Amino acid sequence: MNIIVCIKQVPDTSEIRIDPVNGTLIRDGVPSIINPDDKAGLELALQLKDSHGAHVTVITMGPPQADRALREALAMGAHRAILLTDRKFAGADTLATSHTLAGALRKISYDLIITGRQAIDGDTAQVGPQIAEHLDLPQISYLEHLTFDGQKTITAKRAIEEGYEILETQTPCVVTVLSSAYKSRYMSVKGIIHAYAAEVECWGADLIEVKEEYLGLKGSPTRVHKAFSRGVKAAGELYELDTQEAVGMIVSKLKEKFIIN
């Protein structure tokens, strides 16, 4: 069984602070981590390696520094690592990102493609299903648990608002995993030593199988029109109001802060 885990290196958003003076994001010194949902997906792959002898490839698209995330995955037990890095990939939105990854996946044989449900820097939950679409594969998102019969059948527990669903499909397929689904293992000492020396393959646009017009900014239907901070935390306001006025005040403040519309 060949498994490919798509991971993303992300800034640890829980460490990001807002500059109290000018209201901008302070990103300096914010550690980069493997996106938590992806890390759970990697753990699922490694468990299938342990139980069914699966071959595990990790792949990411990003700048050369994203190499670190791949080495961490190798140290945890992945067999092969591929870094998709090329200026042509830059400025990609989710659709262009999914085209890039799908373009690389066409060059590798797979039975199961695993992604995290979503990344903590963007929270879109789009890339996994979009990869599935480009490769014409069935998808199961919000995966909480997976069992594999050793042949072709995947049975998955999918989290939904009011409970869960049990879904069944055949490989090849794409699943997107919740961070709470699998607690990831630590890197082993042997793994760390191996990961230092191991090769991380670097692939550019010329090595993947996708039309160039689908890549990067050019291949991105969405654009950032503007970005802004929510503003500096001002000293709080305190009111003594009757119920009606108090509710009116709360609603108007929540609208002002874009929390409700």
Add this chain to the structure above:
Amino acid sequence: MDKNLYKGVFVFAEQRHGQIQSVSLELLGKARDLAADLNEKVYAILLGHNVQQEAQQLIAHGADVVICADQPQLKDYLTEPYTQAMCQIIEAFRPDIMLIGATTMGRDLGPRVSARMSTGLTADCTKLEISDDKHLLMTRPAFGGNLMATIVCKEHKPQMSTVRPGVMQRLTPDTLREGEIHMFQPVFDESRFKVRLVKSVKEKNDKVDIAEARILVSCGRGIGNADGLELALQLARCMDAQVSGSRAVVDAGLVDHSQQVGQTGKTVRPDLYFAVGISGAIQHLAGMEESGYIVAINKDKFAPIFQVADLGIVGDAAPILKLLSERLKN
């Protein structure tokens, strides 16, 4: 593509077991505003089996036209049959804008549809408006809510976005409102139906990690008793929020320990934190002061919680919770 051929603001009317989900009604309310700015119509897309009778409810909440595909293949939500139906409707009707609830269903369906249609999709928007040049401006939080970004999709149609439940407001239903119901027959390629629903299980939903919640309604001693807690739960339901509590209410057995905020509980940083009847012991503040926006309601105007609150209301929590839920529901 001739972009001028794409008209109308479309809403995916999510139903589960025949029940239209509140987020879809909220989106119809927003769609009305957008359609007014564009001088276009509001369409609802209703997919399912034996769901046609729900169309009237969609019209009452703002749809001018309901496009209904009522087929056994659409009885339960599965990605592929729903994607096929949606894409065929998009091809037939050419929407300018397509809004989908950011639920587990909408977030599974939306990206699949956008990829098949080769258009953009902006996730979890908190604000939607029409620009002077008639494009959809989609504003959403990024970087864990630390930054807001306004996204546009100018060269592709439909302009698609998902919106979380509780963000937009539904209209007061007008049962006399008239609309058109258009039955649509998708042509399914069943060879691509590769996922089977074995079963769907309902569970009491207390497993959501409060540390991951976007909105928390957090209760303290001032909430009083189970009746007070019920009001908090009611508000939480209106906003797609979770309920959490201070140590006092956990010790009193009103809230489970897994929902406790503070040094001996969990550290949370939701976008919005309601501190209801919480005085704000330092151990509690340590667990929540990084929240995006803090609204505190407390009888005691000297309560320390007001020092970290963005908005403090001195008053009795119960009537405020009750009225706030009513306001948000409408």
